[in-house]
Amino acid sequence: MRNLRINIKWKILIGYFLIICCVGTSILxxxxxxxxxxxxxxxxxxxxxxxxxxxxxxxxxxxxxxxxxxxxxxxxxxxxxxxxxxxxxxxxxxxxxxxxxxxxxxxxxxxxxxxxxxxxxxxxxxxxxxxxxxxxxxxxxxxxxxxxxxxxxxxxxxxxxxxxxxxxxxxxxxxxxxxxxxxxxxxxxxxxxxxxxxxxxSFIIVSYVSGTIVKTIKDVVKTISEIASSSGDLSTRIKVNTRDEIKDLAEATNHLLSNLNDQYWIQEKVAEVATMNQGINDIPTLAKSFLTKLAPMLDAAYGVFYIRTGTGDQQRLVKSASYAAFGDEAGHASFRLGEGLIGQAALEKRTFLLNAAPDHKVSLQTGLGKLEPKSILIIPFEFEGKVEAIVEFASVESFTSQHLKLLEQLESHFGVAINNVQGRMEVERLLSESQVLTEELQTQTEELQTQSEELQMQQEEMRMTTEHLEEQNLFAEQKTKELEKAKEELETYSEQLRRSSQYKSNFLANMSHELRTPLNSILILSQMLAENENNTLNSDEAGYAKVIHTSGNDLLALIDDILDLSKVEAGKMILTMDEVNISEIPEHMHLLFNPVADNKNLSFDIHVDANVPPVLYTDGQRLQQILKNLLSNAIKFTETGSVAMNIQNADPKDIQKYIPDQIDKHVLAISVSDTGIGIPLDKQQLIFEAFQQVDGETNRQYGGTGLGLSICNEFTKLLRGRIILDSTPDKGSVFTLFVPSLPDMEKEQLVARNQEVAAAVETKLEPPAVVSAPDIVDYTVSESTEYEGQLFKDKKILLVEDDSRNIFALVKALENKGMNVTVANNGKQCLEVMSKQTDFDLILMDIMMPIMDGYETMKAIRLDSAIKYTPIIALTAKAMKSDRDKCLEAGASDYISKPLNMDQLFSLMRVWLTKQVEH
Structure with a gap:
């Protein structure tokens, strides 16, 4: 009988085992x-x-x-x-x-x-x-x-x-x-x-086992019925006083009820946790909810959740959430695999239960004080054999086997939940990248909807995200249209800026003409008065005339400075690259500035290092203009002490720092130092701007236009160099000019010029006959007064000019040299005069005239075979780039800009009158 009872028991167990195996196999x-x-x-x-x-x-x-x-x-x-x-x-x-x-x-x-x-x-x-x-x-x-x-x-x-x-x-x-x-x-x-x-x-197993035990359980049906009638209270137990198999069955039933009660509790809690996981789409929220839900179930007073991140050797367990943590005791931020019990649990994929932890770092904080934990539980949660997370709980009581069973049930379920949340996060990220693939995934999710409620929720989320993406696409299209409109507005604004720049250039050219025209007569007449050849003026009056002539030249220099800035700004400044003899620079600067320095009792020295090369390939005229400005400013702003210029090879470190694109070139460092007023730090950059000076108030102490350093800075950029300033107020300043040797830059200049000439030629028709002008005019021709008198005497000059002031000044100057002057007020009158008289020795042709300007007039003259070889010197108040080329192309023999320097004009006239005599 004892064996029979055992057999029945084992049959039940075997039946359950087989059913569980089948169910487990199916689930697997x-x-x-x-x-x-x-x-x-x-x-x-x-x-x-x-x-x-x-x-x-x-x-x-x-x-x-x-x-x-x-x-x-x-x-x-x-x-x-x-x-x-x-x-x-x-x-x-x-x-x-x-x-x-x-x-x-x-x-x-x-x-x-x-x-x-x-x-x-x-x-x-x-x-x-x-x-x-x-x-x-x-x-x-x-x-x-x-x-x-x-x-x-x-x-x-x-x-x-x-x-x-x-x-x-x-x-x-x-x-x-x-x-x-x-x-x-x-x-x-x-x-x-x-x-x-x-x-x-299952049906076969249940039928067999039930048939074997029906007879055995009849004696306890009444008790079991009472248990069943008590609203499913699994805490009720069967009490049997006999000592036979009924008692064994009862005890077995009681044990079964206890297990069922525990399992029911576990299943209930597992269901609660599973329900809690639904709708969560990020790991931190899942971790926080899990700790909040599970800690009371385990009677835990502290908890921390670590999630696995990274791959390979970069894997770490990073803290994602905590429960009942206090201050800095919220747990370590992260662990590597194998580091501490957290890392070891992840590495070995095993649970750690510590029932004695008196020295544990964690203390459980309450409103009344702190408690030491009695038991610590560390559980890994896996998915497909890979640890996804580690959770640590601490409690003032020992964790029970029921708690451990609950965690065993949750290990696989919660690992799937973690993986699902990570999958949803990944899916959402992928949805934001491609709407088309999102729709395909949505279709697949709908096909799998009948098999998994979880996948159905993901599909719904994907659909909502897709709608959001469509809205974003519409918004993006709208933004694209707005950007296109903004682009059109910018293009319109760019065209307006281009026109504004052209207006500025035209304005400067016209203003140059308008200023130079009256200035021409002022300079000519003041020069004639200052020379006082007829001794008609006393010394004071001659001095007044010199002051007027000097002031006019200063005004002309200011106009030239403004035009230089305009040319540089418009990109129309063409450099003349040539070999510059370094040894000539000190001589020229001494010649210019020694008298000025001596007048102010200043020491003026120039030093050239022995290893400086003899030749520098650059634009010598612009280089000298820069050095003149720097030395002029140094002397002007220095009352006592010294001014010095030092020429040496530039340090490679300075080249790398200031002009790194010229690191492979030879670079000179020319420094101009003084012991003058110095420049405050906040104004050191300001002085390189146009019309700005150190003493920038209305009552300027030192005068000047403030254009010198601005022009120097722009010319230095054209020469591919840099100006560096080091200055201390009341102690002096050092301006250092870094200028590279550019043997290849002439080719760039020629390319730019050829392109401009080609563009100009395309717009022209058949060019008129032009008398070739000499490439270089020597304005320092020295001739005797007798020869000049014979050369100019009785020469017939046709002056074509519309400004009465210039006519008066030029006629007086020319007649003083013994020449016969005929005046035409515009091009049309000029052609009328020449149709009646063709024996003029030379024509002085103004360019900007009403009715018919100088360009048209010269073209017409060159088409007339009777007068086409008469020398024509163009006089123009416009001083913009290419004015000389335009004059020569129109038929001028030579070109001189207003205001006229009469010595220069007479030199030009000597050249062309001599050529006429030779012919």
């Missing part, structure tokens, strides 16, 4: 299939999407580099190079990431290697060379390159290669989706078959 199979499907979904949503995005990004990098390269070559603006630089820095990283995804496919790997070679060839053969030529202003090289334009074919090949690779990956993704659908259909069929098989096996 289903879990494996669901995991496999989920892995396939992740592959499609992560790997395939990433591959497509990388291919698109790589193509975008290449197109951006090509567009930026062509934009820079066309405009020469550095901002167009930003997409090229960014694409050049990013494409290889994107390529390497894509290569890692496709390295297991030989054909894809081969395609990627061909793509890499194509991009590298384009950069080395098209991108970098054209950019370098544009930076060097090698226009002909750029034109020659684009005549062949091998880079376009390379970019076209690259687009074809990328599109072929993208189509191949799209086909692969489509095959994955079809395979996933087939497996999903097989899963549904397997589930139904498994359910039928498990049901049949």
């Amino acid at each position: 199979v289903v879990s494996n299939r669901i995991s496999s499907l989920q892995l396939e979904i992740e592959t499609i949503t992560s790997r395939d999407i990433e591959i497509h995005n990388l291919i698109t990004t790589l193509r975008y990098n290449a197109v951006s580099m090509e567009t930026s390269q062509r934009g820079f070559v066309i405009t020469g603006t550095e901002i167009y190079l930003e997409p090229y630089t960014r694409g050049k820095a990013e494409w290889e990283a994107n390529y390497n990431t894509l290569y890692q995804y496709l390295s297991d496919d030989p054909s894809s790997r081969k395609s990627l290697e061909e793509i890499k070679i194509t991009i590298q060839n384009w950069i080395s053969e098209a991108g970098e060379p054209t950019i370098a030529m544009r930076k060097a202003n090698n226009t002909q090289g750029i034109i020659d390159f684009f005549n062949e334009d091998t880079g376009k074919q390379q970019v076209d090949d690259l687009r074809t290669q990328l599109e072929t690779l993208r189509q191949k990956e799209i086909t692969s993704t489509r095959d994955h989706i079809l395979d996933l659908k087939n497996r999903n259909d097989m899963l549904i069929i397997s589930l139904y078959l498994m359910l039928i098989i498990v049901s049949i096996i």
Whole structure:
């Protein structure tokens, strides 16, 4: 009988075991299939999407580099190079990431290697060379390159290669989706078959076991009925006084009730935790909710949640949430695998239960004080054999076996929950990248909806995200239209700025004419008065005339300074590059500034280092203008002490710091130092701006226009150099000019000039006959007074001028030399006069005149065979770039700008009158 009872017991256990095995097998199979499907979904949503995005990004990098390269070559603006630089820095990283995804496919790997070679060839053969030529202003090289334009074919090949690779990956993704659908259909069929098989096996087991124990439990039916009638109170127990198998059955039943009660409690808590997990889409919220829900169930007074992050050697367990933590005792921020009990639990995938922790760092904080924990529990939560999180609980009481069983039940469930939340986070990230793939995933999610409530929730979230993305797309389209409108407005504004610049240039040219015209007569007449050849003025009156002449020259210098600034600002200043003899600079500066320094009792010294090369290739005129300005300012602002100029080779460190683009050139450092008033730090940059001085108040102490340093700064930039200032108030200043030797810059200047000439020629018709002007006019010709008198006497001069003041001044000056002057007030009168009289020895032709200007008049003269070889000297008050070329092209023999320097004018006249005599 005893054995019989044991047999019955074992039959029950075996029956339950078999049922559990069947159910467990079914769950395991289903879990494996669901995991496999989920892995396939992740592959499609992560790997395939990433591959497509990388291919698109790589193509975008290449197109951006090509567009930026062509934009820079066309405009020469550095901002167009930003997409090229960014694409050049990013494409290889994107390529390497894509290569890692496709390295297991030989054909894809081969395609990627061909793509890499194509991009590298384009950069080395098209991108970098054209950019370098544009930076060097090698226009002909750029034109020659684009005549062949091998880079376009390379970019076209690259687009074809990328599109072929993208189509191949799209086909692969489509095959994955079809395979996933087939497996999903097989899963549904397997589930139904498994359910039928498990049901049949369970029915057989239950029938057999129940048949063997029905007779045994009849004696306790009444008691069990009472238990059943007590509203399912599993705490009720069967009491039997007999000592037979009924008692054993009763005890077994009581034990079963206890287990069921525990299991019911566990299942209830597991259900609560599972319900709590629903709708959570981020790990911190999940961790906080888990601790808040589970800590009371385990009677824990403290808890901390660590989530695994990173991959490989970079894996760490990072604290995501805590429960009842206080101040700095909230737990370590992170652990490496194997570090501490947290890291060790993750490494070994095992639970640690410490029932004695008197020296534990954690103290449980209450309103009344602190308590030491009695038991500490560390649990890893896994998913598919991989630890996803570690949770630590501390309690003032020992954790029970029931608590441990609850955690055992939660280990697998909660690991799935963590993975699902991470999956949802990943899905949401992927949804934001591609709306099309989101719709495909939504379709797949709907097909799997009948199998998992969790997946249904994800599908709903994806749908809502898709709607949000559509709204974002509409918003982006609207923003794009607004940006296009803003672009059109900017282009309009740019055109307005260009016109404004042109108006400014025209204004300066016209103002130059309007100022120089009256200034011409002032200078001519004041010079004649100052010379006082007829001794008609006393010494004071002659001095007044010299003051007037000097003031006029100062005004002329101011006009020239303003025009120089305008030319530099408009990019129309052409440098004359030549060899500059360094040894001549000290002599010239001493000649100019020794008298001024002696007058102020200042010491003036110039030192040239022995190792300075004898020749510097630059624009000597602009260099001297810069040095004159610096020395003039140094002497003007120095009352006592000294002014010095030092010429030496520049230190390579200074070249690297101030003009790094000239590091491969020879650079001179010319410093001008003084012991004058000095310049405050807050005004050291201001003085290089136009019309600004150190004493910038209305009552300037030192005078001047404030244009000198501004012009020096602009000329220095044209010479590819830099001016550096070091100054201390009341102690003096040191201006250091770094100027490089530029033997190749003349070619750049010639290219710029040829382009301008070519553009001008295209707009002209047949050019008129022009009397060739001498390349260089020597204004220092020394001739005897007798020869000049004979050369000028009785010469017939035709003066074409519309300003009465200039007519009066010029006629007086010319008649004083014995010449006969005929006046025409405009070009039309000039032609009328010459139609009646053709024996003029020389014509002085003003340019800006009413009715018919000087250009048209000279062209008409050169078309008349009777007078076409008469020398014409153009007189113009316009002093902008190319005015001389325009005059010569129109037919002038030579050119002189107003206000006229009469000595210079007479020198020109001697040259052309002499040529007439020789003919």
